[in-house]
Amino acid sequence: MGKNERTARVILEARGVRKTFPSRSGGEIVALENVDLSIPEGLTTLISGRSGAGKSTLLAVLAGLDHPTSGSITFDGNALEKLDNSELARLRREKLGLVFQNFQLLPSWTAAENVEAVLMHSGIDRQARMARVEKILAELGLSGRFDNLPGELSVGQQQRVALARTLVNDPILILADEPTGSVDPQTAQEVIELLMERVRERGTTLLVATHGTFPETLADRQFKLAEGKIDSLCKES
Amino acid sequence: MRELIRCAWRELGRRKRRAAATTAGFALAALILFSVGNLLCFSRQTMSDILYNVGTHIIVSVPATGSEMTSAASGPWPIDSLNEAFYSEPNVVTQLLPRALASELAGLPAVLGATPLMLYRVKDSEKGFLFSIAGFDPKDKIALDNNLCSEKDIIAGTFIRSGDRGVAVVTDAFSITTGITVGSSVKISGISFPVIGIIKPGINPGKADVFLCLDDAVSVINPRLRQPMGDRVNSFLVEVKHGRQMEEAVSQIRGRIPDCLVNTFFCSVSAIRVLGMNEGAVWILLAIVLVGVTLYAMSSQWSSIVERRRDIGILKAIGWSDSEVVWQLGLESVIQSLLGGSIGCGLGFFFLAIFPVPAWISNSFSWNGELAGIVFLVGIVVSLFCGVVAGAVPAFYSARQTPAESIRSN
Numbered sequence: 001m002g003k004n005e006r007t008a009r010v011i012l013e014a015r016g017v018r019k020t021f022p023s024r025s026g027g028e029i030v031a032l033e034n035v036d037l038s039i040p041e042g043l044t045t046l047i048s049g050r051s052g053a054g055k056s057t058l059l060a061v062l063a064g065l066d067h068p069t070s071g072s073i074t075f076d077g078n079a080l081e082k083l084d085n086s087e088l089a090r091l092r093r094e095k096l097g098l099v100f101q102n103f104q105l106l107p108s109w110t111a112a113e114n115v116e117a118v119l120m121h122s123g124i125d126r127q128a129r130m131a132r133v134e135k136i137l138a139e140l141g142l143s144g145r146f147d148n149l150p151g152e153l154s155v156g157q158q159q160r161v162a163l164a165r166t167l168v169n170d171p172i173l174i175l176a177d178e179p180t181g182s183v184d185p186q187t188a189q190e191v192i193e194l195l196m197e198r199v200r201e202r203g204t205t206l207l208v209a210t211h212g213t214f215p216e217t218l219a220d221r222q223f224k225l226a227e228g229k230i231d232s233l234c235k236e237s
Numbered sequence: 238m239r240e241l242i243r244c245a246w247r248e249l250g251r252r253k254r255r256a257a258a259t260t261a262g263f264a265l266a267a268l269i270l271f272s273v274g275n276l277l278c279f280s281r282q283t284m285s286d287i288l289y290n291v292g293t294h295i296i297v298s299v300p301a302t303g304s305e306m307t308s309a310a311s312g313p314w315p316i317d318s319l320n321e322a323f324y325s326e327p328n329v330v331t332q333l334l335p336r337a338l339a340s341e342l343a344g345l346p347a348v349l350g351a352t353p354l355m356l357y358r359v360k361d362s363e364k365g366f367l368f369s370i371a372g373f374d375p376k377d378k379i380a381l382d383n384n385l386c387s388e389k390d391i392i393a394g395t396f397i398r399s400g401d402r403g404v405a406v407v408t409d410a411f412s413i414t415t416g417i418t419v420g421s422s423v424k425i426s427g428i429s430f431p432v433i434g435i436i437k438p439g440i441n442p443g444k445a446d447v448f449l450c451l452d453d454a455v456s457v458i459n460p461r462l463r464q465p466m467g468d469r470v471n472s473f474l475v476e477v478k479h480g481r482q483m484e485e486a487v488s489q490i491r492g493r494i495p496d497c498l499v500n501t502f503f504c505s506v507s508a509i510r511v512l513g514m515n516e517g518a519v520w521i522l523l524a525i526v527l528v529g530v531t532l533y534a535m536s537s538q539w540s541s542i543v544e545r546r547r548d549i550g551i552l553k554a555i556g557w558s559d560s561e562v563v564w565q566l567g568l569e570s571v572i573q574s575l576l577g578g579s580i581g582c583g584l585g586f587f588f589l590a591i592f593p594v595p596a597w598i599s600n601s602f603s604w605n606g607e608l609a610g611i612v613f614l615v616g617i618v619v620s621l622f623c624g625v626v627a628g629a630v631p632a633f634y635s636a637r638q639t640p641a642e643s644i645r646s647n
Contacts, residue, residue: 065554066641086558093556104551104644108251118555120240165555 011173011205012039012062017071019057019228031057033228035071039173044199044206044218049225055209056101058225059177062207063098064088076172093122097171097204099195101178103162105150111137111161112146118169136164140194156187163194173205174198180213188213241561245568252541256573259537263577263624264584266530267616271585273523274612280519293480294384295501296354296442297342297490298325298472299332313466320360320367321461323471325498327444331356333469334494341493342475343380347486349478352377353470354385354443355454359425359461368411370425371445372454373474375399384474385443386436394419394434402450405430409437411446423447426457442500443474527623534627538570542631549635550643559636566632567625574624578617586613 019032031054039045049055060066062073064080073080076095080088092098105114115133124132137146140160150158159182166174176195180188196218198204208214216222224231249256301323313333315321322330342351355372373385376399381387386406388396397406405423412418412435422429430449438444449457451470459465477486487499542549549562557565586609635643 060641063554065644066639086560089553089556089558089561092554096556098554100551100554100644104547104554106548106551108248108548113247117552117557120244121557121561126240169556 009041010038011041011076012207013037013074014058014062015072015074017058017061017068017073019054019061019066020069031228032061032068035228035230037062037223037230039205039207040221041172041205042199042203043220044196044208046214046216046219046222047207047209047225048216048222049209049211049231051211053211053225054228055211055225056177057228059175059207059209063096063175064092093118093169095172097166097169097174099162099166099174099176099179102182103150103158105158105162105165107150110147110149111142111153111157111164114150114161115165115168118165122169132168133164136168137161140164155183156190159183159187159191160194163191167198170202171204173207176206176208178210178213179208181211192218238564241564241568242572245565245572248565249569249572255537255541256569259534259570260573260577260580262530262533262537263574263620264581265577266526266623267578267581267620268585268588269526269581270523270616270619271582271612272588273519273526274615275585275589275609277519278612293349293477293483294442295475295477295483295486295490295499296325296384296472297475297494297497297499298329298356299334299494299497300325301330301332313462313464313469315461316463317360317461320358322358324356324358324369325472325500329498331471331498333466333471334473336468336470338494339470339473342473342490345486345489345493347478347482347489349476350377350379351473351475352380353451354472354474355451355458355470356443356445356472357454357458357461363424368415368446369444370447370449370454370457371443372449372451372458372470374451375401377474380474380476382476383441384476385441385445386438386448390436390438391434392437394432396434396436397448397450401433402453403430404433404450405453406434406436406448407432408446409435426460428457443472527619531623531627534570534574534623535630538566538627539631541569542566542635546635546638546643550638550640550645553640554644563629563632563636566635567628570624570628570632571621574620574627575617578620578624581620582613582616585616 014035014037017032017035017037018030020028020030023029035058047055047058057066061068062075064073064075064083067081075091078087078091083091106117109117112130112133115137116129119129119132122129134146137143140163142157142160142164145153145157145161150161153161159179166176174195179191179195183191192215195206195208199206208219315323323333325331336353339351339353342348352374356369357372358367358369360367371385373381375381375397378387382389386396390396391406392409394406397404407415407417407423412432415423417423417432419432419435422431424430425447430447430453436448455466475486475490477483483501487501490499491497549566552562552565553559589609
């Protein structure tokens with residue numbers, strides 16, 4: 001399947017999204033303002049911007065982790081504002097992969113348990129689940145680390161566990177918030193390769209928020225976010 | 238569910254200190270609950286003993302007025318009305334009432350049983366002394382026991398059994414004053430009744446010197462009356478269902494026989510109130526302990542959830558639903574409460590077996606395994622309930638937050 005064919009379907013779309021937070025003074029802080037965004041299926045999209053530009057908030061809203069103050073988001077044909085919390089949870093569990101800025105591993109859970117957590121309520125029996133968990137951890141070079149707690153792993157290994165967790169449910173969309181922001185250059189390179197490999201092999205859609213650590217050359221499209229607004233479309237292949 | 242239980246168990250294992258502290262709180266509460274529960278059961282057992290001995294026995298009669306006795310020249314009144322009389326208390330002369338009233342009284346809601354009783358004061362025709370006879374139906378054991386006399390009062394010989402006729406039982410006092418013993422006879426209205434037993438009845442509402450079957454009593458009393466009494470008696474023995482229902486029973490009896498005289502041991506009323514107050518104080522103490530433990534467990538669970546707020550946010554971000562999070566957190570609390578409840582009640586059993594304090598305090602206490610088992614189960618169930626309450630509130634609070642809020646909070 002060619003790239004142009006794959007771009008035919010918009011997998012994620014935001015329309016007029018606004019997100020505010022209450023400020024201590026009683027007013028409001030505008031994190032996102034009138035964001036319109038379309039993410040085509042199978043492409044890698046980069047959202048770049050400085051720290052505080054609203055990238056993490058945008059990804060949280062797009063993933064249904066937070067509710068927009070106004071506007072609408074559609075993911076894989078589902079209007080998120082019409083879904084209740086359990087439907088949103090199922091959508092995330094079945095179709096979405098999240099890469100967090102600081103890995104966000106559960107510190108008291110082992111590497112295998114962190115990855116298994118995604119599948120725990122998916123109806124897959126434990127034996128099959130563990131087989132999948134062990135396979136993906138092995139693919140990411142963590143064969144001997146199943147029973148290690150995150151604190152017992154190096155930063156690079158932690159990031160790979162986080163990636164294993166993202167990929168284990170075979171998501172159709174990966175939202176990655178600064179996936180290379182907290183790791184050394186070598187680990188960053190490994191992470192990028194792993195993500196891009198998944199995009200190439202399975203046609204997974206990838207949306208990356210970055211302040212410059214992710215290579216722009218790998219992206220099919222690139223938006224710039226400034227002060228909560230989509231400032232410009234910098235690149236479209 | 239199995240996955241959630243496994244997960245909850247694992248989480249508790251990884252927070253050993255907090256889990257142990259919370260479980261110990263539940264264990265302490267269950268131990269207190271078990272101890273207080275057994276104390277209450279002991280208290281109730283003791284109270285029942287007291288009430289059984291003083292608080293459930295009644296004798297009912299209707300006093301006769303002077304005009305009735307003098308004007309009813311042809312009625313069923315004693316020929317020797319100066320010496321002889323139907324009585325309930327030594328100085329209270331009574332009217333006659335239909336025997337059938339006994340079954341009506343027995344049917345009252347607060348009444349356990351009722352039986353007709355004949356009490357008649359007689360003048361001995363040979364020696365001229367006065368004594369009293371009681372005619373009763375030996376088969377009505379419920380109303381007789383502790384109300385008039387029973388087999389347990391026998392100190393010599395045997396007691397009158399249902400179906401016995403023509404025999405008598407006398408009190409020890411009557412036996413001493415008259416010299417009548419087991420094997421000799423007592424003669425009333427020319428009929429001799431062999432004495433088959435001597436009793437020491439203690440303090441009962443119904444009092445007499447000689448005890449006969451009701452029909453025998455009627456047959457010896459009728460010749461002493463101006464007219465036969467027919468199918469009537471002068472009093473009824475009533476057994477109330479429970480000491481607490483004494484006043485209710487008296488009220489119901491008075492509703493059926495408006496002018497009646499009800500004699501009982503009314504000191505039981507104040508005894509019941511005092512015992513009730515003690516029991517009330519124990520219940521209040523118990524409620525305070527349970528509320529305290531629930532708040533303690535809730536606080537502990539709350540702290541645990543605050544510590545794990547980010548973890549909960551992550552779980553929700555990767556696809557756990559609110560209900561799965563609530564179940565997970567709730568199960569942790571339930572496991573701790575079940576474990577704590579079992580340990581506490583187990584310790585209670587252990588201590589009670591080694592230090593049977595109630596048995597030291599009262600000879601009447603008897604170990605009731607079934608009752609202790611019920612208290613054990615109640616202890617665990619109450620502990621579980623507290624655990625559910627303590628776990629549910631923080632869990633629902635946690636579930637209300639969006640994953641982003643929870644993750645941001647760290």
